[in-house]
Structure formats: structure tokens, C-alpha cells
Amino acid sequence: MKYAIVGTGARHAMFRDAITTTFEGKAELVGLCDVNGHRLALSAQSVPERGGNGVATYRAEHFGQMISEQKPDAVIVTVPDDLHHEYIVAAMKRGCDVMTEKPMTTDLTRLKAILDAQRETGRKVSVTFNYRYTPARTQIKDILQSGAIGEIVAVDFSWHLDRVHGADYFRRWHRYKERSGGLLVHKSTHHFDLVNWWLGSVPETVSALGRRAFYAPEMADAMGLEGRSDRCHTCPVAARCDLRMDLEKDEKLKALYLDAEDFDGYERDRCVFAADITIEDTMAVQAGYRNGAMLNYTLCAYSPWEGLEIRFHGTKGELVHKHVEVHGVFGGKREKPVDDAMTTMLHMAGEAPRQIDVWTGTGGHGGADPIMLGYLFDASGMDADLYGRSSSHVDGAWSILTGIAANRSIASGGTVNVAAMLNENGIDL
Numbered sequence: 001m002k003y004a005i006v007g008t009g010a011r012h013a014m015f016r017d018a019i020t021t022t023f024e025g026k027a028e029l030v031g032l033c034d035v036n037g038h039r040l041a042l043s044a045q046s047v048p049e050r051g052g053n054g055v056a057t058y059r060a061e062h063f064g065q066m067i068s069e070q071k072p073d074a075v076i077v078t079v080p081d082d083l084h085h086e087y088i089v090a091a092m093k094r095g096c097d098v099m100t101e102k103p104m105t106t107d108l109t110r111l112k113a114i115l116d117a118q119r120e121t122g123r124k125v126s127v128t129f130n131y132r133y134t135p136a137r138t139q140i141k142d143i144l145q146s147g148a149i150g151e152i153v154a155v156d157f158s159w160h161l162d163r164v165h166g167a168d169y170f171r172r173w174h175r176y177k178e179r180s181g182g183l184l185v186h187k188s189t190h191h192f193d194l195v196n197w198w199l200g201s202v203p204e205t206v207s208a209l210g211r212r213a214f215y216a217p218e219m220a221d222a223m224g225l226e227g228r229s230d231r232c233h234t235c236p237v238a239a240r241c242d243l244r245m246d247l248e249k250d251e252k253l254k255a256l257y258l259d260a261e262d263f264d265g266y267e268r269d270r271c272v273f274a275a276d277i278t279i280e281d282t283m284a285v286q287a288g289y290r291n292g293a294m295l296n297y298t299l300c301a302y303s304p305w306e307g308l309e310i311r312f313h314g315t316k317g318e319l320v321h322k323h324v325e326v327h328g329v330f331g332g333k334r335e336k337p338v339d340d341a342m343t344t345m346l347h348m349a350g351e352a353p354r355q356i357d358v359w360t361g362t363g364g365h366g367g368a369d370p371i372m373l374g375y376l377f378d379a380s381g382m383d384a385d386l387y388g389r390s391s392s393h394v395d396g397a398w399s400i401l402t403g404i405a406a407n408r409s410i411a412s413g414g415t416v417n418v419a420a421m422l423n424e425n426g427i428d429l
């Protein structure tokens with residue numbers, strides 16, 4: 001299979017390297033495309049040497065030319081979220097399949113454009129939901145689908161982003177709702193996708209609350225950071241700020257962003273306390289599912305630790321999973337547990353709670369990325385997938401609908417009926 005990648009920022013490297021190294025011979029990279037000539041060249045130089053002129057590079061305005069000249073079978077989309085739909089639709093209309101990063105898109109208008117184009121062209125869209133492939137999360141699917149805890153009636157799910165990872169969503173394009181859909185779409189698409197997949201159901205009603213409590217000018221003032229600038233690079237109080245990002249000190253970030261600024265003015269290190277940020281940092285969602293299950297979900301982007309806690313309440317017992325990825329953040333530095341501290345506990349009614357040996361793996365996102373890449377680029381070399389982990393445009397759509405409805409609920413104060421919302425927007429799933 002021949003692939004082209006559009007968007008040569010941080011994330012695309014995982015796909016590029018998989019195609020050109022691990023899956024060389026099974027997959028071929030034929031084109032790279034980006035608005036930024038510096039990042040484009042940097043990516044092309046990182047491809048292992050091979051015969052010919054290396055990988056062809058194209059500026060964004062020549063995306064169509066890339067498709068007609070290089071004839072990829074599939075386009076991998078790793079541009080910012082609000083632009084996914086443009087390339088997903090353009091690639092399908094030019095006869096290509098698509099692999100897109102999450103979230104598939106950010107709002108209902110863009111979603112409709114993708115669904116209409118998919119219906120019209122019949123092309124395949126895969127959303128690369130790596131979290132489904134984290135062995136510990138796959139194990140939860142295994143336990144739940146075995147029926148061990150009976151009918152799953154309710155789920156309590158909280159996700160904690162620490163003050164390094166969480167802060168990063170407040171520095172660049174993610175921090176504007178119109179660009180990322182806010183964290184309830186950008187980040188929670190992973191979490192709501194997991195819930196949909198674990199439950200084997202889809203959301204029907206959604207209500208939510210959300211506010212920006214921490215990444216706000218008042219908080220910076222309270223921390224004594226008056227006189228700050230609008231980015232860390234030039235900030236006179238950066239040395240006193242635990243949330244600063246030092247682009248000069250990090251070789252990778254410098255090469256990818258600081259050295260590329262002249263091309264497009266993309267500043268990677270904007271102040272996380274800026275007044276013009278439009279996304280929330282604290283969110284609570286309640287959702288009712290088509291199969292009768294109920295979800296309570298919270299997301300906090302300034303937690304003192306990073307990880308997740310989830311509890312499934314079943315008619316026969318409870319399943320509880322906790323993952324502490326980062327113990328804490330001390331003076332801006334993350335301290336990881338010795339190993340990823342994951343625990344899964346099965347507590348059947350009338351029995352003592354039982355620790356389960358957690359399935360583990362190695363590689364990015366708790367061992368998820370290498371497994372997902374295997375299924376994406378060489379499915380014939382993998383075991384049959386017993387858990388239905390690959391995600392289509394339909395899964396991609398459902399994974400963002402909880403967040404889109406939650407955004408509506410935050411704005412209106414009411415409960416959103418998802419079917420009615422889809423109906424109003426002419427979307428049929």
C-alpha cells in the first residue's frame with residue numbers, strides 16, 4: 001500500500017517511521033504535505049535513505065497534485081483538528097482511503113461533510129484510536145464482553161491530565177474551541193470512544209458543566225507572575241513559572257517549531273494563562289446510553305498527577321481500573337512511577353475483591369501504538385482481532401458526539417438529546 005501524509009508536525013512521525021522502517025516492504029511512503037516548508041523538509045530528511053529522490057514533498061496548496069502524481073492508496077491526516085475534514089473529504093473525492101488522527105473532526109458541519117463524502121465515494125476512513133489497543137484497556141473489554149460483571153448499568157470515569165501534559169493544550173491551536181472542539185472533543189474523543197466500545201453502545205442524552213478555573217490570567221497573577229509576556233520564549237518571568245516551555249532547550253521542539261516560525265508564525269509556547277483562551281480546563285459530563293447504561297465523567301487538565309480511574313457497576317459485580325502514569329509534577333518536572341502503576345480489581349457480589357494481573361505491553365501510549373500500527377499497516381501479520389478494535393468513520397463520529405453535545409449543554413445549560421441534534425443537522429448515522 002502506498003501512503004501520503006498531510007501534516008508533518010509532532011504526531012505524524014509515528015506513522016512516517018512505521019511506514020519507512022517497521023513496515024518497509026509492506027507499506028510505502030510516497031508523499032508528505034504541509035503548509036510549512038521547514039517542517040516538510042525536516043520530515044523528508046528523517047526518512048531513511050533509499051534510491052531515487054527520496055520522498056516527494058508538497059506544499060498544502062499542491063495537495064491535489066500530490067495525489068495525482070504519487071497516487072497513494074491512502075492519505076494519513078495529521079493536521080490540526082479543525083482541518084481534518086478538509087483533507088479527509090479531498091482525499092476520498094480523489095479516490096483514496098483515509099487514516100485520520102483523532103478527533104475525526106470538531107463539529108457537526110464538518111462531520112456532515114465527512115459522512116456525505118464517505119457515502120458518495122464509498123472510501124474507507126479509519127480513525128486511529130490508539131487507546132483501544134493499550135493492553136490493559138483491551139483486557140477491560142475482554143472482561144466486560146465475557147459478561148463477568150453482568151449487565152453494565154453505570155460507569156464512573158475520571159481522567160487526570162497533569163500540569164505538564166494538561167498545560168500543553170493551552171499553548172497553541174488546541175486552546176481555541178473553534179480549532180479543537182475544546183478538550184471534550186479533542187481529548188475526550190479517546191475516552192468517549194473507549195466507553196462506547198467497552199459498552200458496545202452509543203450516547204443518547206448528554207448534560208455537562210465546564211469552566212476554565214486554572215489556566216486563566218487571575219491564576220497567573222495569584223502565582224506572582226505579573227509582567228508576563230504572551231509567550232515563554234520572550235517572557236521576563238519565565239524563570240519563575242513552573243508551566244513554562246523552553247523551546248531553546250529541547251532540541252526536537254526547537255527544530256520542529258522555533259526554527260520553523262518564520263514560515264508561518266506558529267508559536268508553540270504561548271502563555272497558558274492568556275485571556276483569549278476559549279476552552280475549559282475542568283469538565284463534568286453525564287451521559288445516558290442507548291443500552292440503558294449511565295456515565296459520570298470528569299476531566300481535569302491541571303491535576304497534581306496523571307492517569308485515570310474507572311469503575312463499572314454491573315448487576316453481578318464491579319470492575320475497577322486505575323492507571324497512575326505520573327505520580328506528580330515537582331517544580332515543572334514530572335515524576336513517573338517506577339513502572340506504569342496499573343491496577344485492575346474485580347469485585348463480584350458476595351466475594352472479596354480480587355486483583356487481576358494487568359495485561360501489559362511496551363511502546364507509546366502504554367504499549368498501544370505498536371499494536372495499532374501492526375493492525376494498520378500489516379494486519380495479515382497480526383492475530384485475528386477478537387475485540388473489534390479498528391475504528392471506522394461511524395466510530396469516529398460517535399466518539400465526538402458526546403463532546404459536541406456536552407459543549408452544547410455547557411452553553412445552553414440543558415440536556416442534549418443526541419438523536420435530535422443529529423436530526424436537526426441532517427446527519428444520519
Ligand SMILES: NC(=O)c1ccc[n+]([C@@H]2O[C@H](COP(=O)([O-])OP(=O)(O)OC[C@H]3O[C@@H](n4cnc5c(N)ncnc54)[C@H](O)[C@@H]3O)[C@@H](O)[C@H]2O)c1
Pocket residue numbers: 006007008009010011012033034035036039060077078079080081083101102103128130186365
Ligand atoms: N492519538 C494520539 O494520541 C495523538 C497524539 C498527538 C496528536 N494527535 C493528533 O494529531 C494531529 C496533529 O497534532 P500535532 O501535535 O502533530 O500538531 P502540530 O501542530 O505539531 O502539527 C500539525 C501540522 O499540520 C501542519 N498544518 C497546519 N495547517 C495545515 C494545512 N492547512 N495543510 C497542511 N498542513 C497543515 C502544521 O504546519 C504542522 O506541521 C491532531 O489532530 C492531534 O489531535 C493524536
